[in-house]
Amino acid sequence: MAGDGPNSRQALVNLRQLCQEHLKGRCTIEIIDVVKNFRAALKDNILITPALILVAPLPKVVVLGNLSDRQKLLLALRLPEGYP
Amino acid sequence: MRVRGRPIPKVPTQISGLDEVLEGGLPRGRTTLASGGPGSGKTVLGLEFLCSGAMAGEPGVFVTLEERAEAVRKNALSLGWDLAALEKAGKVAVVEARLYGEEVISGDFDISGLLAIVGGQIKRIKARRVVIDALDVLLRVFGDPRRERNELYRLHEWLIDRGLTNVLTAKVHREGDAAPQYEFLDFMADCVIRLDHRVIGQVATRRLRVIKYRGSGFGTNEYPYVIGDHGIVLFPLTKAELTHQALGPKVSTGLAGLDAMLAGGYRRASCVLITGTSGTGKTSLACTFVQSACRAGERALYLSFEESREAMVTAMLSAGIDLRPALRRRKLMVQTGLPEAMGSDGHLIRALQAIDDFKPNHVILDAVSACVRMGSEQAAFDYLMRLVSIVKERGITCIMTNQITGLVGTDEELSGIGFSSVVDAVIQLRFVEKGREINRQVLIVKSRGSAHSNLRQPFAITSLGIEIPDSPRPPVDRAGQADTKDGGK
Numbered sequence: 238m239a240g241d242g243p244n245s246r247q248a249l250v251n252l253r254q255l256c257q258e259h260l261k262g263r264c265t266i267e268i269i270d271v272v273k274n275f276r277a278a279l280k281d282n283i284l285i286t287p288a289l290i291l292v293a294p295l296p297k298v299v300v301l302g303n304l305s306d307r308q309k310l311l312l313a314l315r316l317p318e319g320y321p
Numbered sequence: 322m323r324v325r326g327r328p329i330p331k332v333p334t335q336i337s338g339l340d341e342v343l344e345g346g347l348p349r350g351r352t353t354l355a356s357g358g359p360g361s362g363k364t365v366l367g368l369e370f371l372c373s374g375a376m377a378g379e380p381g382v383f384v385t386l387e388e389r390a391e392a393v394r395k396n397a398l399s400l401g402w403d404l405a406a407l408e409k410a411g412k413v414a415v416v417e418a419r420l421y422g423e424e425v426i427s428g429d430f431d432i433s434g435l436l437a438i439v440g441g442q443i444k445r446i447k448a449r450r451v452v453i454d455a456l457d458v459l460l461r462v463f464g465d466p467r468r469e470r471n472e473l474y475r476l477h478e479w480l481i482d483r484g485l486t487n488v489l490t491a492k493v494h495r496e497g498d499a500a501p502q503y504e505f506l507d508f509m510a511d512c513v514i515r516l517d518h519r520v521i522g523q524v525a526t527r528r529l530r531v532i533k534y535r536g537s538g539f540g541t542n543e544y545p546y547v548i549g550d551h552g553i554v555l556f557p558l559t560k561a562e563l564t565h566q567a568l569g570p571k572v573s574t575g576l577a578g579l580d581a582m583l584a585g586g587y588r589r590a591s592c593v594l595i596t597g598t599s600g601t602g603k604t605s606l607a608c609t610f611v612q613s614a615c616r617a618g619e620r621a622l623y624l625s626f627e628e629s630r631e632a633m634v635t636a637m638l639s640a641g642i643d644l645r646p647a648l649r650r651r652k653l654m655v656q657t658g659l660p661e662a663m664g665s666d667g668h669l670i671r672a673l674q675a676i677d678d679f680k681p682n683h684v685i686l687d688a689v690s691a692c693v694r695m696g697s698e699q700a701a702f703d704y705l706m707r708l709v710s711i712v713k714e715r716g717i718t719c720i721m722t723n724q725i726t727g728l729v730g731t732d733e734e735l736s737g738i739g740f741s742s743v744v745d746a747v748i749q750l751r752f753v754e755k756g757r758e759i760n761r762q763v764l765i766v767k768s769r770g771s772a773h774s775n776l777r778q779p780f781a782i783t784s785l786g787i788e789i790p791d792s793p794r795p796p797v798d799r800a801g802q803a804d805t806k807d808g809g810k
Contacts, residue, residue, distance in 0.1 A: 239433030247428070271434050275441025278434050284418045285462065286434040298425065305428035313425035 239286040240272040244303045248287035251304035259316055329536040332450075332486045335373035336366065338555025342531060342540035348511045350484045351535075352477055356491045356506070357516030361527065362548050363490035364388070364396065366516070367452035369552045370488055372402040374450045375412035379486075381450035382414045382442045384435075386458040390417035393454075400552045414442040420462055432459065432472050436479055443483065451480060451487040456506070470505050477509055511535040517543075526664045526700070529555060545703060547670045554670055556707050568745060568770050569716060572683075574606075575613030578789025582765055582774035583746070589682075590716040591769070592709050592743055594689070596723045597750030602761060602782050603722040604633070606750065607685050608642045609787050610720060614683055615647035622681035623655045624672055626691035630655040641786035654679045660694035665704035668695060672708055676717070684712050689723040709743045745769040763789065 238245035249268070256264055271278035271286060281290060291298040291314055300313045311318050333346035340346050347353045347370070355363045371381040383404075385393050393415055397404040407413040418435055439451065453459075453476075460469040480487045491506055493515075507513050513532040520526070528543040546555040569589030573580050580586045587593050587610070595603045604627070611621045625633060633655065634644050647653035656675050658668065676684065686708070692701035705721075712719045721744075741747075747766040752759050761780050765773040780789040 239431075239437055242431065242433060244429055244431055245433075251428070271437035272440075275437045278438050279416070279441070282418070284420065284435040284438070284459075285424075285430045285432060286437075287430060288424075288434065299423070300425045300427050302426050302428035302430040306426075309425055309427040313427070 238268065238270055240270065242286075245287050247303035247305060248289070251307075251310075252289065255304070255307070255310065259311070259318055331537070332374070332379075334366075334370050335377075336369050336553050336555065337551075338544070338546070339529070339553065342529070342544060342555065343512070343534065344538050344540075347486060347488070348535070348537070349486050350481065351486065351511040352480060352509065353486075353488045353512040353514065354491065354506050354510035355488055355514045355516060356493045358493060358518050361516035361518040362546075362553055363492075363516055364393070364454050365400065365548055365552055366514070367454055367488050367490055368393070368397050368400065368402065368404075371413060371450055371452050372397065372404070372407065374486075375407050379449040380412045380414075380446040381452065382416060382439055382446070382448045384416045384418055384439055384451065384453045385455070386418050386420075386453065387455035389419070390415045393417075399550075401550065411446050414446050414448070416442055418459075420458070432476065435459070436476070440483075443485070449484075449486065451485045453487070453489045456489045456491045473506070474509065507532065512537075526666055526696070545666045545669075547666045549670050549674070554673075556666075556669065569718075571771075572718065573613055573617075575609040575611075576787055576789050578778065578780070578791050579606075579748075579763070581791055582763070582776075582778060582789075583768055584772040587718060587720070588745065588769075588771060589718050590713055591745035592713065592719040592721065593746045593748065594721050594723055594744045595748045595750065596725055598726065598752070599724055601750035601752060602640075602780075602787065603724070603750060604687055605637065605640045605642060605782055605787055606748070606763075607687060607720050607722055608633075608637045608640075608644060610683070611653060611685060612642050612644060612647060615644075615650070615652035619652065619682040620679060621647070621653050621683045621685060622672075622675055622679055623653060623685045623687065624675075625655060625657045625687050626660050626694075627687055629657050639784065640782050641784050654681070660691050663695075665692070665695040665700035668692075669704050669707055673711065676712070676715070681717060683718040683720065684708075686719065686721040689721050690725070706743065713743070746771075746773075 238248060252266065256266070269277045271283060285301045287303055289300040289304065298313050300310060304310050330349040331343070331345040331347060332349045333340045334343070355366050357363050367383070371383050374381050383393065388396075394404045404413060404415065408415060416438055418438065442448065443451070456473070460473065463469045463472060489506070489510070512534045515530045515532050517528045517530070519528070527546050527548070529546050530543045531539045531541070544555050546553055568591045571583075571585035571587065572589050573586045574583065595606050597603050611623060614621055628636070634648070637644055644653060648655070654675060656671065658671065660668070689705060692704055695701055695704060709719055746768040749764045749766050751762050753762050761782070762777045763780050764777045765775075778789055780787060
């Protein structure tokens with residue numbers, strides 16, 4: 238996320254909801270504010286925010302945006318609920 | 322009440338010729354857009370601006386959205402800038418910000434991440450300048466013209482708020498025009514520079530034009546430029562005032578007879594055209610001068626578009642002119658090249674580099690007529706006008722040969738492509754048939770700011786050189802009148 242802009246706040250809300258509904262107790266999330274820590278953004282090449290990086294299990298996936306497209310998010314994270 | 326506008330503060334780019342066109346440089350603390358097609362030199366312009374700033378105590382951040390940082394460093398090194406060293410010294414930061422296109426997009430987003438990174442680097446090195454290379458790449462992710470525009474305005478405001486002098490580059494594909502979806506870039510920026518890389522008559526040429534400059538005047542023409550070993554070099558010839566030096570004192574032509582006809586010889590810092598049909602002795606006459614000047618310890622640069630150095634030296638030997646000592650003593654530099662080998666801009670930069678390095682007293686160009694093969698008559702005209710202008714500005718004598726095909730009357734035809742206004746003296750060589758003989762004659766058609774003979778003189782080229790008899794009648798003395806009119810400028 239980047240500061241408390243509307244997209245960043247929306248992304249946090251959407252991500253919490255996703256964890257509640259699909260990943261309860263099965264995930265660890267690290268939240269980095271690139272405004273406070275630009276080196277982290279530099280390291281992971283985060284130009285567009287908000288951005289969600291799935292670090293494990295591999296392969297790594299990057300999702301850009303405020304995560305309001307639930308279907309795309311589920312598919313990107315390879316969660317079975319994403320498949321119809 | 323009207324008040325006199327205060328000139329806006331500017332930052333020089335240190336790009337040769339560009340600051341003249343921009344009347345000082347880019348707008349300080351504002352946005353400049355440099356747009357152009359592929360290969361037009363946008364990145365080079367940005368790099369030069371940034372590096373020269375870093376050297377002058379204004380650190381800068383270079384954001385590359387398309388090329389890898391390593392490629393940018395290599396590019397800079399080829400122009401003589403050690404970016405890695407500047408980075409180490411904390412004067413430059415290169416931010417490689419590339420999107421890979423593999424990201425999944427879910428919902429709305431913005432470029433805060435990029436701003437955070439750039440902001441962090443700006444703070445770290447106390448940057449005063451920012452270059453963002455290939456903005457169009459960043460905009461493409463949005464895939465929505467309205468969103469693109471909003472994010473771009475945000476970026477623009479963000480940079481301005483921090484008082485950064487910034488250059489944004491963007492690709493445009495249509496010749497000389499912004500792609501319609503990027504038109505707003507032109508409105509947003511305070512200064513817009515369009516770089517154009519096009520092919521005229523099979524020869525690639527580059528042209529730069531300043532489209533707008535808020536709060537400042539600027540040169541409004543299209544200016545040819547080249548990207549040489551030291552980056553972009555512009556030729557803003559079309560300045561309002563001429564800064565040529567006044568014609569200098571006389572220098573011997575190397576022939577007592579011709580000196581007599583010219584009332585002492587060629588004038589220094591003047592442009593002399595030797596014209597005639599094939600075989601009349603134009604090159605021999607030019608080389609006679611070279612030999613004489615070099616013997617006197619002066620330096621001559623010979624630009625030959627007709628033959629190789631060796632061929633020329635050998636041919637001159639048979640006419641009794643030995644250029645070898647001058648070459649050995651490095652008083653003579655011969656630069657040869659096929660006119661077709663590159664565009665007129667390329668030839669010009671090559672000649673200018675030789676002039677800068679060698680610092681000649683005299684430049685010989687052989688031949689004007691060959692220059693048309695650089696692409697077009699316009700290209701040859703541009704080349705010659707610029708070369709003569711620069712040479713005169715530096716007080717260098719310019720001797721040019723021109724091959725004509727028939728009998729001539731006017732100045733226009735004498736110079737071939739209508740640049741007679743910069744030609745100060747015209748010497749015409751010709752053959753005359755007399756019975757079963759063919760003889761040579763020389764005539765001074767004009768000699769600005771100097772008396773000259775009005776007679777056709779016979780001359781011969783022997784194995785001992787050119788022979789012109791001493792003038793049987795002294796030159797008509799109109800020096801007083803001519804000197805005040807033309808020569809005294």
